[in-house]
Amino acid sequence: MEGFVRRIRGFFEIVRRLSHSPLGMIGLVIILLWVLIAILGPIVAPYSPTAYHPQDRFTGPSLKYPFGTDRFGRDMFSRVLMGSRSVLILASSATALSLFLGSSIGLITGFLGGLVDEVVMRFMDILMSFPALLFAMLILGIFGPSPFGVIVVIGLVYAPRIARVARSAVLEVKQREFIEAAKVRGESNLYIMFVELLPNIWGPLGVEASVRFGYAIFLSASLGFLGLGVQPPTPDWGLLMKEAQQYISWAPWMAVFPALAIASLVVAVNFLADAIRKYEAGEL
């Protein structure tokens, strides 16, 4: 209980410090707004995102359809609002997966060192020497596009990068006395890695995770745009952009609103990530 209270206090302390960065706060508010919209979903969306209105095809923004309609007369406003779900779910699951994989690999290689470290990190270097988007396209092109595939692929692509950060943090913490003490106490390697080391590398991991979350949105939206992610008729921001391309000269609203949605979210995440980085570096 006491630990819990301390943690809550610690969280508010971080928020208080972050509030010194106006951009970080703007970012946080926009992210929370999108999360709220994603949770409320159908409650805030006036129509079903997949409902056809054949009499209202390609209508521009109006009171009835604030963001206009697409080629089937589907309401773009509802499609953009509901599209926040897929991008947030995909990007956060992918980030969680890469964080899990990456920090495990980093903890193990950093703590054990020696041959394991050498071999695994060399392999990570090779994985990182492919352009991320190309690797993701190749995998999804081969195993077929799917939202689950997007999560796995982004998780895999970013895991080596997180592993590198985790490993270098572990190498530093490993030198400290309490690790030595734990070894003398005869604690198991697993205990030392996950109970002693992990809590002490949250800082750099948190910074990396926030940056990776931004990249994950970037990458998942790009894959959606290439048609390799979420498939129609599910609304997904990247996919909406792909659908809009054909009609861009005479139905520009189909592109403008999803583009603004993606832009607001990625910029917000990067503002927040930048504030978190400054906080960790002691600049706030």
Add this chain to the structure above:
Amino acid sequence: MTKFIGKRLINMVITLFIASIIIFTLTEVMPGDVAQMILGQYATPESLEAVRAQLGLDKPAVVRYGDWIWGVLQGDLGTSMSMKGVSISDLLLRRGRNSLFLAAFATIFLVPLSLVVGVIAGLREGSWLDHFISTSSLVALSLPSFISGTFLMLIFAIWLKIVPAMSSIAPGANLFKVFPKLILPIITVSLVLLGYVARMVRASVIDASHSDYARTAVLKGLPYHKVVWHILRNALMPTVTVIAMNLGWLIGGLVIVETLFAYPGLGRLVYVAIQRQDIPLIQASVLLTSAVYLLLNLASDIIYTFLDPRVRY
């Protein structure tokens, strides 16, 4: 120095070799029967057999991998499956030339601009101009290319009508003659790096101007432009590597930008190959892009050792 470059080259060859195995294995597990795809649904078992034999698909995977790599080493990449009879080597050369043109102009555009902008922000740390530059470069680096590209297209091509919206060009066209079509793709593909490099330059200028030698220069009474010269010489060194390292990023960016503007480059070719499940074309184009990416990384390491006399391997 030669030893270092040699070691890195060997490393690169090993990485490329492993990459080729990974690419081959991945395309190997690709669902679907190639012979069936070529002949269509109503092919007889005999004709399917014949096509498999002709493509060498009846041989074991290891032998086919060997054949493929042997061909690659001799510059023979086979023929495309979806574009019947087109030599992949020719195709990659043509498309590669177009992409190189785009990437070269993007670099010419973004490097000086990001340096100037970053140096101005760094030297005026904390001013409103610095805040403006820092914030807008953060925005520029966060936006996916298909978003910034769409905005640029909407504003400059569809609304103001000063540049063409689409960049489709005839094969073999003189790229200088159709240059207006390339303006939007060039700017779009540069934006992310522009933001990124400008921020790096700003950070290293600030670092350098807080250093002891900069303070000494000021206290010694050197005129302002000489102090700035001291700072810049030291600040721009890490920037060169940042630029070289991130040029590899352009490759991923090119896929999106070329698809968005329908520009016939290497990136769009990779995309089309994957969409059409054209296995020989996927193998060749992905291997080529990985090779280019690795070469750029190698180049950035070498440049760094040349620039920084402290780094000696």
